[in-house]
Amino acid sequence: MPRTTVPQPPRNPRARRPPTEAEILDTALALVDAGGPEAGTVRRIAAALDAPANAVYRVFPDRAAIVSALLDRLLGEVDEAAAGPGDWAGQVEELALTLRGRLTAHPGAVPMLMTVPLTGPNAARLGERVRDLIAGAGLPGEDVGRGARVVTVYVFGAITLGDGTEDLRWGLRRVLSGLRTPI
Numbered sequence: 001m002p003r004t005t006v007p008q009p010p011r012n013p014r015a016r017r018p019p020t021e022a023e024i025l026d027t028a029l030a031l032v033d034a035g036g037p038e039a040g041t042v043r044r045i046a047a048a049l050d051a052p053a054n055a056v057y058r059v060f061p062d063r064a065a066i067v068s069a070l071l072d073r074l075l076g077e078v079d080e081a082a083a084g085p086g087d088w089a090g091q092v093e094e095l096a097l098t099l100r101g102r103l104t105a106h107p108g109a110v111p112m113l114m115t116v117p118l119t120g121p122n123a124a125r126l127g128e129r130v131r132d133l134i135a136g137a138g139l140p141g142e143d144v145g146r147g148a149r150v151v152t153v154y155v156f157g158a159i160t161l162g163d164g165t166e167d168l169r170w171g172l173r174r175v176l177s178g179l180r181t182p183i
Contacts, residue, residue, distance in 0.1 A: 016050075016051075018051065018055045018058055018059070019049045019051050019055055019056065019059065020059070021059050021060075021069070023049060024045060024049070024056055024059055024060065024066065025066070025069055025070050025073055027045050027048045027049055028040045028045050028066055028070050029070060029073075029106065029109070030048070031044055031045060031048060032070070032106065032108035032109050032112075033106055033107075033108050033109075034108075035108065036108045036111075037108055037109070037111050037112050037115075039108070040063070040066065040067070040070075040108075041063060042056050042057065042060075042062075042063055042066070045066070064115070064116050067112050067115060067116050068116045068117070068118070068119065068120060069120065070109065070112070071109065071112060071113065071116065071118060071120075071123075072118065072120025072121065072122045072123055073122070074102060074103060074106060074109060075099075075118070075120070075122040075123050075126050076121075076122030076125075077102055078095070078098055078099050078102050078122075078126060079098060087136070088133050088134070088135075088136025088137055089137070089173075089176045089177075091133050091136075092130065092133045092134070092151060092172070092176060093169060093172055093173070093176070095129065095130070095133070096151075096155045096168065096172055097165060097168065097169065099126075099155065099159070100155070100158075100159050100165065100168055103159055104159065110159060110160055110162075111160065113156050113159065113160050114156070114160055127148065127152065130148045130151060130152055131144055131145060131148040134147040134148045134151060134179065137176075137179050137180055138180075139179065147179045150175060150179070151172070151175060151176070151179075154171060154172065154175045155168070155172065158171055158172075
């Protein structure tokens with residue numbers, strides 16, 4: 001008995017492997033770089049990847065999760081060794097300026113800093129580095145975390161507001177000198 005072949009339906013061109021987290025974040029960053037924070041929507045990311053939106057939702061539950069992961073990736077690109085030799089204040093300043101340079105290389109991402117909590121592993125590592133440096137100020141143990149928070153809030157705020165290098169440096173030096181002043 002001759003075998004008959006069953007015709008296969010035409011292959012859906014959109015039926016391909018789902019995008020990876022890295023592909024989604026690469027695409028989101030490219031969109032945000034080109035069009036600002038509003039350009040990084042789930043639908044636009046999916047369209048740029050030639051994938052349905054639900055393929056993006058399989059990796060990230062919502063846009064906020066994409067923004068959070070994207071910012072954490074950028075924070076991970078900050079070379080923690082940038083805080084080189086010198087006193088604690090000089091190291092904090094160098095780290096802040098390195099962070100500013102890295103984030104402002106992606107100006108569309110900067111406004112996103114204030115839209116989601118920065119809770120990823122790279123944000124935690126950077127926060128720990130700032131706490132370690134602030135501990136060098138000689139603050140009592142319970143004040144180290146507060147001091148690190150003040151410095152972090154100032155630095156991210158200054159970057160978000162568009163402060164240039166000299167303005168960031170000037171303000172940060174005032175903040176750091178305040179940490180050394182007993183209350």
